[in-house]
Amino acid sequence: MAKILVTGAGGTIGRGLVSPLEAAGHELVVTDLAAPYRVVDVRDGAGLDAAAEGCDLLIHLPAWHGIHRAVRSDEEFWQLNVQGTFRALEAAQRAGIRRVVYLSSQAWHDDRYGKYGFTKRVAEELLEYRRRAHGVSYVSVRPGNLTPWGDDWPGEYGRGLLYGRVDREDVLAAIVASVAFLQSTDAGVALDVVRPNPDPLDALERWASDPVGTAEQLYPGAREVIERFGLDVTAQPRISPTGGWAEIGYRPAHDFGTFVAEALRMSESEARALRCPY
Numbered sequence: 001m002a003k004i005l006v007t008g009a010g011g012t013i014g015r016g017l018v019s020p021l022e023a024a025g026h027e028l029v030v031t032d033l034a035a036p037y038r039v040v041d042v043r044d045g046a047g048l049d050a051a052a053e054g055c056d057l058l059i060h061l062p063a064w065h066g067i068h069r070a071v072r073s074d075e076e077f078w079q080l081n082v083q084g085t086f087r088a089l090e091a092a093q094r095a096g097i098r099r100v101v102y103l104s105s106q107a108w109h110d111d112r113y114g115k116y117g118f119t120k121r122v123a124e125e126l127l128e129y130r131r132r133a134h135g136v137s138y139v140s141v142r143p144g145n146l147t148p149w150g151d152d153w154p155g156e157y158g159r160g161l162l163y164g165r166v167d168r169e170d171v172l173a174a175i176v177a178s179v180a181f182l183q184s185t186d187a188g189v190a191l192d193v194v195r196p197n198p199d200p201l202d203a204l205e206r207w208a209s210d211p212v213g214t215a216e217q218l219y220p221g222a223r224e225v226i227e228r229f230g231l232d233v234t235a236q237p238r239i240s241p242t243g244g245w246a247e248i249g250y251r252p253a254h255d256f257g258t259f260v261a262e263a264l265r266m267s268e269s270e271a272r273a274l275r276c277p278y
């Protein structure tokens, strides 16, 4: 079991991590910019050394991300996403921490020279440098979109699972599995934390000519749910990358099919009344 330093613990992912990690027997030092967390600013490193003392694994979360592209400058992205990661890794090294779970993003694939993807790419390189030069082992977790879905469960969450979205529970499970993986391995692995691909994949060839019929074939009940909520499924779902799945044992449990099954168990008004719990 590990004593884990968590940076950015007050965010969408961090808030969900405490219970599953504690349930797995780990002890956590949860840090963020303000109380009730232990106060750490990763941009200038304030508070990092003291928080890292005695820890043996780092989970590094803070970043400006996709939704901040329009409102944060290149400089701000660099300061938090790159400099902040550098400072956290330096402090980790001074404290003797040799295992790191770093939250990267699918933007690494999709937008790797955009403001966000570029800084994630550089930060992943910092990890690889640490592995080669200092023997640090790491998992770069690359989630799809899990931003809170507000009040549109069928449209934002359900329909999203055909496209770039991933269920938050699958992301949390991937991080817990990455921590377990690092207990016994010296490695540097990038893990694509995305929803499972449609099975069989070649069914997607018929999507353009018959999207609803193909969805129904892949996810029984889909036709009824698509019609009930007026979901636009004309765009063909993309094939998700599956890097790191075999090494970490990542098996996402949520896809459009699990959404369809859940939606069919509710009335339309119950489904429309759901609110994002995080």
Ligand SMILES: NC(=O)c1ccc[n+]([C@@H]2O[C@H](COP(=O)([O-])OP(=O)(O)OC[C@H]3O[C@@H](n4cnc5c(N)ncnc54)[C@H](O)[C@@H]3O)[C@@H](O)[C@H]2O)c1
Pocket (backbone or CB within 6 Å): 007, 008, 009, 010, 011, 012, 013, 014, 031, 032, 033, 040, 041, 042, 043, 060, 061, 062, 063, 064, 065, 080, 084, 103, 104, 105, 106, 142, 143, 144, 145, 146, 147
């Ligand atoms: N949410 C998503 O859809 C998503 C998708 C892919 C990847 N990611 C990545 O996962 C990580 C966590 O995402 P999230 O959704 O939990 O983000 P979030 O924005 O909800 O949380 C980030 C946390 O970091 C803290 N923080 C900001 N600046 C800081 C600083 N200078 N020092 C210390 N803490 C600071 C914030 O207060 C916040 O609590 C990010 O690296 C993000 O790029 C998120």
